Amino acid sequence: MRQIFLDTETTGLEHKLGHRIIELGCVEMRNRRLSNRHFHRYLNPEREIDAGALAVHGISLEFLQDKPRFAEIAAEFLDFVRGAELIIHNAPFDIGFLNAELARLDMAPIETVCHAVQDTLVLAKELHPGKKNNLNALCERYGIDNSHRTLHGALLDAEILAEVYVSMTRGQESLIMDLGEEALANAPVLERTQVGIEVARRAQCVIRADVDEIAAHEALLAAIQKESKGKCLWLEAESTENAA
Structure with missing residues (x-):
């Protein structure tokens, strides 16, 4: 963006x-x-x-x-x-x-x-x-x-x-803004290769969220939706994806 x-x-x-x-x-x-x-x-x-x-x-x-x-x-x-x-x-x-x-x-x-x-x-x-x-x-x-x-x-x-x-607008994107140096060093391969750095691709370990984590996530999104007066970016993205 x-x-x-x-x-x-x-x-x-x-x-x-x-x-x-x-x-x-x-x-x-x-x-x-x-x-x-x-x-x-x-x-x-x-x-x-x-x-x-x-x-x-x-x-x-x-x-x-x-x-x-x-x-x-x-x-x-x-x-x-x-x-x-x-x-x-x-x-x-x-x-x-x-x-x-x-x-x-x-x-x-x-x-x-x-x-x-x-x-x-x-x-x-x-x-x-x-x-x-x-x-x-x-x-x-x-x-x-x-x-x-x-x-x-x-x-x-x-x-x-x-x-x-x-x-x-920090309420919706604080996770992005709070990334530390260690997290930035481990940024996705796509971001780093844009500046010409060769990065070897490695198999990724996928950990699925359990029922309690999904419930906590949905509660957080609902709180953000209320605080931002209906402008939660994640919910908008999910709605667009479902519509497609």
């Missing part, structure tokens, strides 16, 4: 009024682990920056004068996100700006390039109704250090969002 956490900084709040993207930051995650691949560009918007926006991100027009235009980085950006699930906090804002930039170049909307778009603000509101769910509030709620976030920045906020997302 390939996911891209994305954030933008802009000249103002409304792309319909001609405001532009001035910073674009993306970080890649594969199977819930950061891959250390990222895409980050500052962009010359070819227009003034609203005072309110400048107070939020601190990026001046003078700083952006020698930076590329969106048209110059569009193809590289689309190649980076192609086929991935985009994860964005308050996705309609960023998607609106991205599609406005692409429309200026007569290019298709970003949704046609990516596998899907997930809005973590919607997810946070479902998990924490009636509470503040901006990025700072979520960092405080999940114990994520964001003391270095004095101003908004697209790449920094994308990195923080990745941490927040893992914390928000």
Whole structure:
């Protein structure tokens, strides 16, 4: 599973009024682990920056004068996100700006390039109704250090969002996230051969679960289903498999 956490900084709040993207930051995650691949560009918007926006991100027009235009980085950006699930906090804002930039170049909307778009603000509101769910509030709620976030920045906020997302969705995948070094060393052959390591295949010993273990497993899935409000991945996978 390939996911891209994305954030933008802009000249103002409304792309319909001609405001532009001035910073674009993306970080890649594969199977819930950061891959250390990222895409980050500052962009010359070819227009003034609203005072309110400048107070939020601190990026001046003078700083952006020698930076590329969106048209110059569009193809590289689309190649980076192609086929991935985009994860964005308050996705309609960023998607609106991205599609406005692409429309200026007569290019298709970003949704046609990516596998899907997930809005973590919607997810946070479902998990924490009636509470503040901006990025700072979520960092405080999940114990994520964001003391270095004095101003908004697209790449920094994308990195923080990745941490927040893992914390928000940890209940369903804690078994994956809690793997230690020893477990990783014994990862499936398929994972390791993807990086060119030759691994001899050995016969596997299959141990079947007994009645009590199956009952305990089903009880755990039911608890996860209740806690996640009907979004237990294992039950969804089982339902899909049975339907097939």
